Amino acid sequence: xxxxxxxxxxxxxxxxxxxxxxxxxxxxxxxxxxxxxxxxxxxxxxxxxxxxxxxxxxxxxxxxxxxxxxxxxxxxxxxxxxxxxxxxxxxxxxxxxxxxxxxxxxxxxxxxxxxxxxxxxxxxxxxxxxxxxxxxxxxxxxxxxxxxxxxxxxxxxxxxxxxxxxxxxxxxxxxxxxxxxxxxxxxxxxxxxxxxxxxxxxxxxxxxxxxxxxxxxxxxxxxxxxxxxxxxxxxxxxxxxxxxxxxxxxxxxxxxxxxxxxxxxxxxxxxxxxxxxxxxxxxxxxxxxxxxxxxx
Numbered sequence: 559x560x561x562x563x564x565x566x567x568x569x570x571x572x573x574x575x576x577x578x579x580x581x582x583x584x585x586x587x588x589x590x591x592x593x594x595x596x597x598x599x600x601x602x603x604x605x606x607x608x609x610x611x612x613x614x615x616x617x618x619x620x621x622x623x624x625x626x627x628x629x630x631x632x633x634x635x636x637x638x639x640x641x642x643x644x645x646x647x648x649x650x651x652x653x654x655x656x657x658x659x660x661x662x663x664x665x666x667x668x669x670x671x672x673x674x675x676x677x678x679x680x681x682x683x684x685x686x687x688x689x690x691x692x693x694x695x696x697x698x699x700x701x702x703x704x705x706x707x708x709x710x711x712x713x714x715x716x717x718x719x720x721x722x723x724x725x726x727x728x729x730x731x732x733x734x735x736x737x738x739x740x741x742x743x744x745x746x747x748x749x750x751x752x753x754x755x756x757x758x759x760x761x762x763x764x765x766x767x768x769x770x771x772x773x774x775x776x777x778x779x780x781x782x783x784x785x786x787x788x789x790x791x792x793x794x795x796x797x798x799x800x801x802x803x804x805x806x807x808x809x810x811x812x813x814x815x816x817x818x819x820x821x822x823x824x825x826x827x828x829x830x831x832x833x834x835x836x837x838x839x840x841x842x843x844x845x846x847x848x849x850x851x852x853x854x
Contacts, residue, residue: 576629594629624649627651633657653688656690705752820841
């Protein structure tokens, strides 16, 4: 059976339209941890066939960067999904983004498709990871906690625009520009679903790519809220996101001190430090931060 893959550690996930060699090249030459080559929303229906060939050829031509080159395919509720996969998989992309799911069954269906294509193309079966957009349909909102041990799932993310369309809303924002309740609920359910599945939660895009100060504040808040990375739509956003999701030297030192303290007192459930009591959740958070910083 295809194996369940380890969660991926990646801060920035930059979309690049699959019908533009120029934009794909610019994306891969930048600092993004993951480049999400898009065959879905960024490509018009009459350009999808051309885009599939460009994406296949681009990944093949950038084999040394293959691990960073993921493909957002079209969802299973349309006619393009299998054509996307059949075109992309011979190039052995680093991973797949699955949009507009209705629940775990879509992930399991994708797993079957990928297994067949991996075997057909000499790729290790089960080796292609998947990030799932788990809030883009109304039905999916009721299944955000169903992805524990789902095959191939390495991360979960969310989206607000398609969800607004799915429920017939005229806007997903409040008058002050913040997300309305339903979309904040989607965001929270993504964090909870990712925690239940044991994989990273990835924050959705910031549409205003010119306001980097607002992006910085939002990305820093997302990290505080439990997200491990963020989607980007423009290369200028990537350095800001990378900085926000990279633990600082003081944070790393504090986390290491907590880990070392518990290691020196292996039988202790709580330990006093600097006038505060630390318990096992503090240790777990410190260990997670060190993993994010690449220190363990």
